[in-house]
Amino acid sequence: MFIPQFDTPIMLFCMKIPSAIMLWIVPLLLIPLCPANSNNSSNKNSQHGSCGYSPCFCAPGIPGIPGSPGPAGPAGTSGSPGNNGLEGPMGPRGVKGDEGPRGKQGLTGPKGGTGSTGPAGPLGSKGDAGPPGSQGTSGPKGASGSFARNWKQCVYKHMNDGRDSGLIKECIFKKTSDSTSLRVYWSGQLCICNCDNCCKRWYFTFNGAECSAPAAIDAIVYMRYGTGSRLKNLHRPRHVEGVCDKIHKGTVRVGFWVGNCSGYGSADAVTGWISVSRMFVEEIPPPQA
Numbered sequence: 001m002f003i004p005q006f007d008t009p010i011m012l013f014c015m016k017i018p019s020a021i022m023l024w025i026v027p028l029l030l031i032p033l034c035p036a037n038s039n040n041s042s043n044k045n046s047q048h049g050s051c052g053y054s055p056c057f058c059a060p061g062i063p064g065i066p067g068s069p070g071p072a073g074p075a076g077t078s079g080s081p082g083n084n085g086l087e088g089p090m091g092p093r094g095v096k097g098d099e100g101p102r103g104k105q106g107l108t109g110p111k112g113g114t115g116s117t118g119p120a121g122p123l124g125s126k127g128d129a130g131p132p133g134s135q136g137t138s139g140p141k142g143a144s145g146s147f148a149r150n151w152k153q154c155v156y157k158h159m160n161d162g163r164d165s166g167l168i169k170e171c172i173f174k175k176t177s178d179s180t181s182l183r184v185y186w187s188g189q190l191c192i193c194n195c196d197n198c199c200k201r202w203y204f205t206f207n208g209a210e211c212s213a214p215a216a217i218d219a220i221v222y223m224r225y226g227t228g229s230r231l232k233n234l235h236r237p238r239h240v241e242g243v244c245d246k247i248h249k250g251t252v253r254v255g256f257w258v259g260n261c262s263g264y265g266s267a268d269a270v271t272g273w274i275s276v277s278r279m280f281v282e283e284i285p286p287p288q289a
C-alpha cells in the first residue's frame, strides 16, 4: 500500500499560499492525517511535530530546511539471474580436430547387383577319363592290299600207321583272322587190304569237329575184291584236300582221321608207309561274295 509522504505537500502550501488561508487549510488537512500519523506510537520525535494519541489539534510548525542527501546505502543484494540473451553471431571456423576413433562395423548392406564377368581363370588340371564312346559307323572300304601268306606243313617220314579208326596225326596252326579260310591237304599212301566190298574214310577235323562251312573235307577208298585169289595190297599215293570257312582265329588243331564209310563196316586200313606223308595248312583270304 502506498503511504504518502507529507513533507512536500505541506512545504508547498506554506511557501506559496498566503498565511491567512493556510490557517484554515492546514488544520483541515491535518485532521484526517493525524490518525495515520499516530499509527506509529514511537514516532514522538518526528520533525513534523508530535501529536500523541490525543485528538490532533496541533498548530503547524514552520517547515524545516530540506536536509542534505544521506550517504549512499549499502549495496543491494544480487538480483535474480536475467533471461538468456539473444544468440550471438557465428564465431570463426575452428582448426580441424584430430581423427576420431574407428567406428563400429555397420550392418550388412543389401545385396549388390550382379557384377561384370571377370577375366578367364587359369587352365584347370586334366579331368578324369570319360566313359568309352559309342561305336562309330563303319568306315569306307579300304583299297585291296597284299595278303602275307600264313601256312604250315607237318611231315611224317616212314609212318606206317595200321589203325583202322581214330586220329592219325594232328598239326597245330595259328590263325590270324576270323574272316579268313583254311586250306588243308593230306598227301601220302592210304591203303585198304585183304577185303571184299570194303571201304574206309579219311577226313579232317578242326579243333575236334569236322568242317561244316561249307562241308566236310574227306575221301574214301573202296575195293570190290581183295581176298583169296584176288588178294590185293595196293599202296598208292592219295591226296585229300579242301577249304573250310568260319574257323575262329587263334590256335587251330587240324586233325587227320580214319574211320568207317557210311553204310560199311570196318576194314583193314593202313596210312603211310615207306615214304613221307604230309599235312599242309594255309590261311587264305575269304572267298568272293
Ligand SMILES: *[C@@H]1O[C@H](CO)[C@@H](O)[C@H](O)[C@H]1NC(C)=O
Residues within 6 Å of the ligand: 035, 036, 037, 039, 040
Ligand atoms: C498502523 O500500524 C498498523 C500495524 O503496524 C498497520 O496495520 C496500519 O496499516 C497502520 N496505519 C497507518 C495509517 O499507517
Ligand SMILES: *[C@@H]1O[C@H](CO)[C@@H](O)[C@H](O)[C@H]1NC(C)=O
Residues within 6 Å of the ligand: 039, 040, 041, 042, 043
Ligand atoms: C515508528 O516510528 C519510529 C521512528 O521513525 C520507527 O523507528 C518505528 O519502526 C516505527 N514503528 C512502526 C510500528 O511503524
Ligand SMILES: *[C@@H]1O[C@H](CO)[C@@H](O)[C@H](O)[C@H]1NC(C)=O
Residues within 6 Å of the ligand: 165, 259, 260, 264, 265, 266
Ligand atoms: C566201324 O565199324 C565197326 C564194325 O561195324 C564198328 O565196330 C566200329 O565201331 C565202327 N567205327 C566207328 C568209328 O564207327
